[in-house]
Amino acid sequence: MSNSEKKAASYAIIGFGKIGQALARAFARKGIEVAVATTRDPESFTAEATAIGPEIIPATLPEAVKADIIFLAVRFESHPDVAKALPNWQGKTIVDVTNAYGVTPEQMEGLPSARFVAKAFTGGKLVKGFNHLGAAILDQDPAVNGGKRVVFLTSDDDSAAAEISVLAENLGFAPVKLGGLSEGGLLVQAQGNSWGKLIFQDLVKF
Numbered sequence: 001m002s003n004s005e006k007k008a009a010s011y012a013i014i015g016f017g018k019i020g021q022a023l024a025r026a027f028a029r030k031g032i033e034v035a036v037a038t039t040r041d042p043e044s045f046t047a048e049a050t051a052i053g054p055e056i057i058p059a060t061l062p063e064a065v066k067a068d069i070i071f072l073a074v075r076f077e078s079h080p081d082v083a084k085a086l087p088n089w090q091g092k093t094i095v096d097v098t099n100a101y102g103v104t105p106e107q108m109e110g111l112p113s114a115r116f117v118a119k120a121f122t123g124g125k126l127v128k129g130f131n132h133l134g135a136a137i138l139d140q141d142p143a144v145n146g147g148k149r150v151v152f153l154t155s156d157d158d159s160a161a162a163e164i165s166v167l168a169e170n171l172g173f174a175p176v177k178l179g180g181l182s183e184g185g186l187l188v189q190a191q192g193n194s195w196g197k198l199i200f201q202d203l204v205k206f
């Protein structure tokens with residue numbers, strides 16, 4: 001199959017709160033369609049979606065998880081409920097935007113938070129990213145004074161990290177890959193009452 005014949009990847013954002021809406025705005029800014037879903041009937045958040053742009057497609061959770069690339073923008077505690085939407089996540093890339101602030105190491109079985117999340121999404125590829133900034137900053141145009149706002153990406157799967165890196169560039173960000181979930185992942189995660197060293201570092205690449 002030639003590149004021009006390849007089907008373009010499809011996207012969804014699960015969770016349409018502060019972070020889900022900031023991500024949706026990034027897609028709309030670049031004219032890229034994305035489905036958005038919560039636990040609620042899509043009609044209940046159609047007005048908010050329409051206000052962001054025609055690219056934002058309100059959907060049910062079962063519809064949204066048909067996408068190839070799925071942003072997980074729910075509270076950390078809700079990730080197991082989202083994971084139940086599919087028996088197997090093979091062929092899907094999950095972008096974990098959650099922060100496990102207030103969740104103890106014991107509750108995460110001593111694992112890096114993204115590893116713990118990854119376990120719930122059997123068969124899927126997980127990339128942790130887009131989670132280190134407050135929603136009010138992520139919501140802004142990533143083109144800043146001639147530079148691009150940095151997002152950090154970590155994954156145990158190099159091909160998935162590369163795929164999300166290209167998407168981040170297409171959304172106007174400067175992706176910085178930090179390696180595996182047990183290495184770079186620790187720099188951009190929350191656990192208990194502590195934050196990884198790169199969390200809240202609003203960096204711009206020139």
Ligand SMILES: NC(=O)c1ccc[n+]([C@@H]2O[C@H](COP(=O)([O-])OP(=O)(O)OC[C@H]3O[C@@H](n4cnc5c(N)ncnc54)[C@H](OP(=O)(O)O)[C@@H]3O)[C@@H](O)[C@H]2O)c1
Binds near residue numbers: 017038081132135
């Ligand atoms: N806020 C920030 O500044 C910030 C920054 C970085 C990372 N984060 C992380 O991003 C995640 C989202 O944060 P937020 O501030 O956007 O939270 P939020 O405003 O509370 O939004 C959470 C969203 O998730 C939806 N949701 C809850 N359970 C769900 C389920 N089982 N299936 C589908 N959708 C579900 C909620 O909708 P319904 O309840 O109506 O279904 C809501 O739209 C959290 O993990 C947080 O740690 C937040």
